[in-house]
Amino acid sequence: MKGLLLRLSALDADAAAAVRVIAHYEALLSGGAVDPAALVRSTAGLAECPAGLETADGRTVRFGPDGIALPDGPVAVSGSADLGAAGRVWLERPGAPGPLDELVLEWMALAARMADGLPGRAGAPHVADPALVELVLSEREAVEDRARALRLLGLAPELPLRVVAVAGGGASDAGVQAVALLGRSGARGLVRIARVGSLGVALMQRRDGSGSPADELRAVLGERARERGGALDRAGAVRVGVGGAAEPSRAGASWAQARSALRFTVAGDPVEAVADHDALGPVALLAEIPVDRLRAQPDVAALLELSDRAGGGLILAAVAAFCRTGSLRQAAAELHLHHSSVAARLAHAEAALGWRLHDPPDRFRAQLALYARRLADAP
The missing domain is CATH 3.30.70 (Alpha-Beta Plaits)
Known part of the structure; x- marks a missing residue:
């Protein structure tokens, strides 16, 4: 089934396909250090093309998309990633690289740096x-x-x-x-x-x-x-x-x-x-302040009440971004919103909380209350 990912992404290279690629490697890494052969075999199946790994000492591992080992030496490398002292990994796709090949290679390289038996692992995570x-x-x-x-x-x-x-x-x-x-x-x-x-x-x-x-x-x-x-x-x-x-x-x-x-x-x-x-x-x-005392503080209690309202989380995100940047336009850029949308959310917050966020003392008060609210609400 995972071999369908790149075929689907050729039609629509959106986030869903990328999420599945990442999930594939996160699942592979869940067992700890990865066997090089298992890594290359699974990558070839995922990408639906031959994949390979060459270690710093010259050893080569190659597999085709059908899971069968291939002879040493790549035929046509369409994309590769360097592992530094540990060697390199690559894909062999006819023609141009696939739309997610760069992402596949990045994660293949991450897994390879943790692979059992590879030289140069000592300094890698x-x-x-x-x-x-x-x-x-x-x-x-x-x-x-x-x-x-x-x-x-x-x-x-x-x-x-x-x-x-x-x-x-x-x-x-x-x-x-x-x-x-x-x-x-x-x-x-x-x-x-x-x-x-x-x-x-x-x-x-x-x-x-x-x-x-x-x-x-x-x-x-x-x-x-x-x-x-x-x-x-x-x-x-x-x-x-x-x-x-x-x-x-x-x-x-x-x-x-x-x-x-x-x-x-x-x-x-x-x-x-x-x-x-x-x-x-x-x-x-x-x-170091007990959670009950934080929740009882009036500013924190008001933030907790606002967060429970419809759209409250979005309003608090706008307040946090504005307090952090001190700029309406920078906050809008961080949130990927138009500055007028952020301004409207800040106006809602000011009306609900009684603050003037453009005044430095109130902005400092809001920032402190936001920190306290996180602690009061933390798992």
Whole structure:
């Protein structure tokens, strides 16, 4: 059935076909590291053309769309993706590339970087033993045990470590979503991913000392939304909290920050779906206030009431975008709306809440109330 996808997309290359391509690889990645032969065979069936993978040591794996292995050496490469130290992947389609070949190759390359037995995998994001990850994050275990878990995960005990928490919406597997996001973001350094409870968790170390991956992850969510034709209800179901950098022996502190940051996120908007604890600054202290007290605060209660009205979610999205950008036109551009539509929604909010959003004090008040409302409503 998946082989029908590109045939359908030739007639209508819309978001539905792209969603199915992404779902194919997310399902493939759900089992952890992928066998190279299984990856190439499934890609050839999906694309309905021969597919291949060449490792850095010269080993080649090729399969036809019927699932039969092919001899070494591609015949006519219609598109390829470089894996760096791990080699390359390609499709062999007669004539021009198919409408979704670029997307197929991107995801094939992501899966190939996690494939078992490929050279050059050590620095690529890959699925780790959840028990070891939980041990690193635990603050109850002995420091020696945590250090041993770090070594077994291939992480460096001398480099700062940052924890990223990923929540998948609905039936989404948070671990798979974490793999897909971190892999597509081109995450640099050492990245180990596992599922801990209901969350996907990534342990990240960068030797160059570069900062948070929050902007990179927002960019990936934006790309996914565009691939799905703006279907933010699905692409935006993923939410990400980024903890601050900490000594590996204190990874539990970054883990707590990542989960706290996750409470500030809002599904459905690639910008708001990712929160960086460091970037929140003193706003992060709101997470220490009991939820009942937040809900009882008059501004927060008014926002919660507005969100329950018909169209209330759209009005609050406009308020959030305007508070974030400080510009009606920039807010409209973020929301892909005409500025007059955003202005009308802001007018509804001002009438309901009694704020003048063009006044900096009221805009600050609104922004603070929006943060508090997220915490009051967070899972």
